[in-house]
Amino acid sequence: MEPGNQTAVSEFILLGLSEEPQHQALLFGVLLCVYLVTVFGNLLISLAIVSDAHLHTPMYFFLFNLSLVDVLFSSTTVPKMLASIHTRSGAIPFAGCLAQMYAFHLFGTMDSFLLAAMAIDRYAAVVHPLRYSALMSPRACGLLLGVPWVATHLQSLVHTCLMAQLTFCAGARVPHFFCDLMPLLKLSCSDTRANKLAVLAFGVAMGVSPLACILLSYLCICREVCRVPSAPGKWRKAFSTCGSHLTVVSLFYGTIFAVYLQPESPSSSSRKDKAAALMCGVVIPMLNPFIYSLRNKDIKAALRKLSANAASSRS
Template sequence: MNGANQSSVSEFLLLGLSRKPQQQQLLFVLFLSMYLATVLGNLLIILAISADSRLHTPMYFFLCNLSFVDGCFSSTTVPKMLANHILGIQTISFPGCLTQMYFVFMFVDMDNFLLAVMAYDRFVAVCHPLHYSTKMSHQLCALLVIGSWVTANLNVLLHTLLMAQLLFCAENIIPHFFCDITPLLKLSCSDTQLNEMMILTEGALIMITPFVCILASYISITRAVLRVPSTKGKWKAFSTCGSHLAVVSLFYGTIIAVYFNPSSSHSAEKDPAATVLYTVVTPMLNPFIYSLRNRDLKGALRKLFTSRSTVSTLIPDILIVSS
């Protein structure tokens, strides 16, 4: 028997981030701008990497996957919130809520895994530069990405199936802008002990293991960089690592604060604000922090824009000659 048949609640009510009309208007403009910047920024990264053969390397392959995941990540929550605001509708069906929750946490897991994979790639490049091409083969890169997708889907499928077995009797108000797992557990009128245990064990393992790998990678990178005689080289390496670690800290810090605290410590006002950081802000910042500071990628972006502008100027001339 599925969750829809068990539950007397057929839909949920998403309250969003604010109930005040003036704040809602401001938040709509803000989130629309951030979403457009996220999609455009990540799309440009994908196009630039795909168009420039010099960027067909493991580092940019992982970066291309990260940009794709970040674009999809924001698309699972922000468009629904914006559409609800325009249409004046705050409801979402029970199956739609589970579907949204599934994709949100699948992309969270993918971000998690890709951050670890990228850290490992940098570790090999800095600590084993002579063996980089053999260690980071095309087969290994593809295996790391495919394994990340499979693991992420299996993990989220487990939590989604457990959620589908819960009963939702009467209360259906979610003080959030998307179907988050914590507010849903609070609304259930059945025993959620198994769900909470899986979040704190299996879910924590999925999140903490890549985080530990990132820390181990950067400890080794730091040791290798400290042995570099050039002060300029050290500063450049530390600056790049600092930007990466800042996003890693933001990503993991908000997730741990929201999902791995005792239920009594959760606040309906604080949780949505915290999740905005990793569902909206981080995907928007990733193209800038990981990519736009990169000289090779900047060159690829300029080349992409130059080729587009050249084509756009040639089209009118071709039309005139053909006519």
């Protein structure tokens, strides 16, 4: 675009999930219910872990952090979507758009690192049960949590600083329900080569490393189980230990592949892309508490105890 047609914008217009007026009431109701279930379910899991001393272990330490991150991840997009539907305006200030982009990539990437930390924890529990306490010491757990937080903040900061230097066309309409990197870059009137290079570099470093860690952990778990003579019983025990985590990993990375690792399409606002992004940022955070609690006897016991304590305190 010619320099004379470039205009600094003070806000973007998020087009949302649907521009059809007849869909707005249904969307508002569904999103509100999903968000309330997400917040209530994840906070309930967190409260159960904090209140039960039996759950003060590395596995539940990471699950506690995953629940909090899921609440923040969902809160990055859903409240703004609800406000846009209610006010019938998708306008978002430039600074607010950058903040939303920062938070979405921060918490989304942190989710993947927490899943990797949980895979390492499961590897230590299955392959080295006698050394589990030494391998998953408080210092090791702190490093598995602290290093990713620093790395994900750095990633989001670089993307945000590079985005803030771009010039955007007047009346910029974002064909998505939140401010994501690639839709914003397509609206820019500036040279975006540095931004795309950062997307590629961080995509490889921050996307591949957690997945590689998860795959390597489960490869070692499978190898260890296959080496044991009583393999059938060992497989059942390993699956009961890792089943919930494997389910969440499959949902999370299946969606990530569908959204961010597919070849760039001419229409970034396609229904498929929106549906996949909605699954990643809204639906999966809602499902995680159910996945981890339905098959977990310790979480069920902690929730029953929490409910009993709440009932006794009211009486």
